[in-house]
Amino acid sequence: MPLTKLRKKEMLQELQDVISASQGMVFTDFQGSGVSALQTLRSQLRAEGARYKVVKKTLFNKALQNIGIDLSLSDQLPGNLGVVFAQDPVFGAKVVNDFSKSVPKDTFTLVGGLLDGQYLVAEQVVTLAKLPSKEQLQAQVIGTLAAPMTQFLQVTSGVSRGLVTVLSAYRDTK
Numbered sequence: 001m002p003l004t005k006l007r008k009k010e011m012l013q014e015l016q017d018v019i020s021a022s023q024g025m026v027f028t029d030f031q032g033s034g035v036s037a038l039q040t041l042r043s044q045l046r047a048e049g050a051r052y053k054v055v056k057k058t059l060f061n062k063a064l065q066n067i068g069i070d071l072s073l074s075d076q077l078p079g080n081l082g083v084v085f086a087q088d089p090v091f092g093a094k095v096v097n098d099f100s101k102s103v104p105k106d107t108f109t110l111v112g113g114l115l116d117g118q119y120l121v122a123e124q125v126v127t128l129a130k131l132p133s134k135e136q137l138q139a140q141v142i143g144t145l146a147a148p149m150t151q152f153l154q155v156t157s158g159v160s161r162g163l164v165t166v167l168s169a170y171r172d173t174k
Contacts, residue, residue, distance in 0.1 A: 008059070015055060015063040024089020025114040026096045026125055029078035030054070032107035038082075041099050050086035050095070057081055069117050078111055089115050090131050097129035 003011075019025070030038060042052045057077050064071060086092030093113065100110050113120040113128070120128070132140070 012059060012063055012066070015059060016066055018051065018053070018085050019063055019067055019069075021087075022085035023087050023115075024092055026084040026086070026089075026092050027077055027111040027113060028082040028084070028096060028100075029080055029109040029111050030082045030107075031078070031080045033103065034107075037103055037108070041095070044095050044099065045084060045086070045092070048086070048088065048091050048095075050084055050088075050092050052082060052084050054080075054082050069114070071114075071117075071119055078109075081111075088134065089113070090128060090133060093125050093129035094133075097126055 038052070045052050057079075060077075060081065060083070061071075084092040084096055096110055100108050110122045110125055112122055113125040115128070131137075
């Protein structure tokens, strides 16, 4: 049953809203994947507020153009297009990358992504997936900032500790 113009406009508006709300997108080819496998992926993504949606390429390109992202992705994208819409682009890339490794080969393929209006090829998305999470990066920055203070405290306490050790040894000799 063909879609009506009204339904297509609703779908276009919904897609534009989802694209505008997401920070990053990951494109997949899901040909050969089972429904249960895709449901597993959807539930993993839903845990962090991300979504996996099967979209038509023409509708997706039109939504991108209406938002102001002037990319023609028709050539780079497969016929069966699944898109992960995520607030945290690293999280979406990690989940899709891990999922593609866990399913049988050639049933679910990572195709590319979109980050800050720039198209990413599959290798760049895999590199993005290997980045630490936001919380891990924040912890690393805090650790780096705290390290000099910790070292300074150890050095200053070392002087007093050495004095106590010398006085204790002197007391033991008397």
